[in-house]
Amino acid sequence: MEEYKRTVLYVEDNQLNMALMHHIFKKNLPSILLLKAETAELGLSIARETLPDLIILDIGLPGLNGYEALDILQQDEATCHIPVLGTSAFAQVSDIEKARNKGFAAYITKPFQVKLLTETVERLLGGGL
Template sequence: MACILLVEDNELIREMVVLYLTRSGFELTTAVDGIDALRMVQQVQPDLILLDMGLPKLNGWQTMQRLRLRSETAHIPVIALTAYSMAEDRQRALDAGCAAFIPKPIEFPLLVETIHALLQRA
């Protein structure tokens, strides 16, 4: 079973993603901001990270930069989950090192398909 770290500050979105992905057979751990995510990634060593880009304290762009600088986390595929849905936002996330970009509101079948595709590549 793949372990996914979900980094999302909105409680309702966090609960919906956890519920849907748990029912889809994934094991989830959550973090509420970038600082929490950097701590959790060391403890959990996830197979994949779902990262909201609009986080408090340490936003998704800053969190992504720190994940890519660490040799122990640089290889983990990251999917950007964000309300920033313009083409330049997608490109910015990919340039930051995200493997995929899923705009909010989240289309759950697309999310699951993307997770499976990235885990097969890893």
């Protein structure tokens, strides 16, 4: 049985992105347990139940979008301390500024640059992986 030092929750509705993230973590961040949710609603439930060290949240989710889910996480005493990394294919300067202004700890555009994603996750987790 593997020993994980940290837990990250990835909320993403696209199965290809989910598979890519799983591969990135397995290869580049093997000491991190990656939990997955396909909807914001499920992600919120898992976040409350497991209190992960970091949440990676797609902004363009069906139902509750990433901004709405972030608002709920920030208003919940149990989850407000968890840093949230926003992800989206929207790469305009205005999109990045909007994400930062909403309170995301960081924002990464898709398609993911593996090195940037890995470094950002490590930074948001405070190192020690």
